[in-house]
């Protein structure tokens with residue numbers, strides 16, 4: 001008898017209770033409030049300072065177009081094939097050379113290409129964090145790191161961050177008693193605060209890390225976006241193989257390509273490679289080759305210069321608008337680079353609640369509390385200054401000023 005096609009479906013009346021099947025780890029996964037806020041922020045009449053988005057009009061679209069055509073024409077078969085987990089060799093070499101210019105001595109075997117730095121954070125969690133391990137972060141710190149690591153169930157010890165970066169006295173007190181697996185540090189134009197760890201504190205950090213034998217993870221997506229002041233040495237330059245260094249093309253080229261890199265001692269790269277193999281085999285060959293082509297064309301220097309010019313102007317515009325519109329009792333950081341500014345309101349203001357009024361008034365920000373491992377910091381908020389056009393910055397800050405004045409009374 002000939003088989004029927006398509007076959008008769010097998011009829012059952014079973015409904016799987018999928019919610020009961022999730023593993024315990026899933027309990028640690030919460031939807032990022034930023035994603036929820038972005039839904040509102042994307043409404044056409046809302047001026048959003050919420051997302052960490054670069055200025056899209058600066059994306060080098062023509063260069064991507066040319067590089068893509070060139071790669072496919074000259075090496076298309078390789079570009080569309082599976083490739084090594086470690087990353088595309090020529091790009092690793094170019095990155096090693098580039099890092100060398102910043103004083104970071106490294107070779108291609110010390111580099112792993114990842115799907116953005118976000119993947120690097122997850123891989124580090126996989127290879128380093130056992131349940132109950134203590135890890136040290138800033139308080140506040142990058143939300144994406146908290147999200148990536150919470151599923152591995154560490155105990156997160158948050159160290160206060162002020163206008164000069166992480167506070168070293170508090171760090172030493174924690175190192176004395178906690179024996180953490182690592183310290184996670186955002187030295188340049190901190191997300192969310194926009195502040196930079198001073199040279200003095202960098203030296204102290206390295207001294208403490210050496211004294212207590214605690215390794216460091218240095219996350220540096222914004223280091224190349226300094227529009228004011230002087231560059232400071234990366235922590236990895238001061239403390240070499242005791243530091244795992246992360247960076248990304250997200251802010252100097254485009255976040256949509258999802259391309260970041262880790263610099264670490266070879267044995268760590270090998271472990272991360274094993275962890276990455278089980279996740280995605282490798283980062284897109286095509287994207288790595290296109291990016292390598294762009295890097296080779298030598299446009300990055302002029303391109304980052306232009307990004308810095310635009311972001312510097314926008315930061316300046318935002319601060320002058322804040323001086324004009326924000327009421328007394330509200331203070332803010334004055335970043336010398338990066339994408340973010342940090343606002344402190346009087347203690348009695350709950351910025352989570354303030355956000356609702358702000359959205360009603362068609363302006364959005366991220367309440368600072370989401371960046372605190374212990375969910376404190378209710379009277380703080382983060383503003384992004386890179387994404388909105390100048391006229392929107394002026395209007396958005398005026399709206400936020402009205403919301404703040406009403407709340408503070």
Ligand SMILES: Cc1ncc(COP(=O)(O)O)c(C=O)c1O
Nearest residue numbers: 052116117118142191248250260
């Ligand atoms: C401190 C920090 N680390 C990592 C990331 C993730 O960057 P990527 O786009 O490379 O995944 C971000 C993105 O905003 C960030 O601010």
